[in-house]
Amino acid sequence: MPEGPSIVLAKEDIRHLTGLTVKTAKSTATRIDAERFSGTTLKSVRSWGKHLLLKFDNITLRIHFLMFGSYAIGKPKAGRVAKLAIHFSGGDSLFIYAAAMTIIEGPINKTYDWSADVMSMHWNPGNALSKLKANRERLICDALLDQQIFSGVGNIIKNEVLFRTRIHPLNKVGNIPARRMKALVDDAKDYSFLFLKWKRKFVLKKHWEAYTKKKCPRDGHPLTKLYAGTTQRRTFFCEQCQELFTGP
């Protein structure tokens, strides 16, 4: 469920519950006092990167699906205990599984930099570029996963965008020429929307060019698989066509 576009799909899926009032809510997560939702109304469903945000009157439930989280509408998943179960008056219900959740008090606009979210209409590539300028020493494969810079970008999008823009994942941010960096920032957004389109049609995997692949679709060169960066995430790239810049 995890990367930004998948959260957008979840948002679309859940949005029709907006306007309903909570009859009962139960949570097995110690951090969540589900009682607080009782009697409140679901005001809006939003997302910021990988965060799914459900606003109920004065509090917002922040849901992060981590690697394996999921949800169900209407009917709980068989044989599973929901981390949060919300029953609305009228009979609708929402179940959340294996997610990390937090309650945000009051307005959320202060909490979130919407211009960092690649899926947001407020996404601002210029802001991303200036944040990158402040991170010249980091590897680009790490910077792409930084949710403060590219909120919503996950490991698949990281791999595909680096491949599409022919940038070697082990480049230091500061060594990448400005024009190439701009192309990368733009593609982070563009590819995320392609991801969304393909995921919607269940054809996402078919379009992967680098992620989990063995051969470069451009030149047939074998792809390198490396656990790269400070987070040691799987990184697939072509030594031949993805450029490693040596700096100024």
Added chain:
DNA sequence: GAAAATGTTATCAT
């Protein structure tokens, strides 16, 4: 059936 994986955060070490 073991191992790995679309991820983050809290806690432990240094």
Added chain:
DNA sequence: TATGATAACATTTT
């Protein structure tokens, strides 16, 4: 104190 490594979380796919 600040930074970095490790564990914890939990489910589906390979």
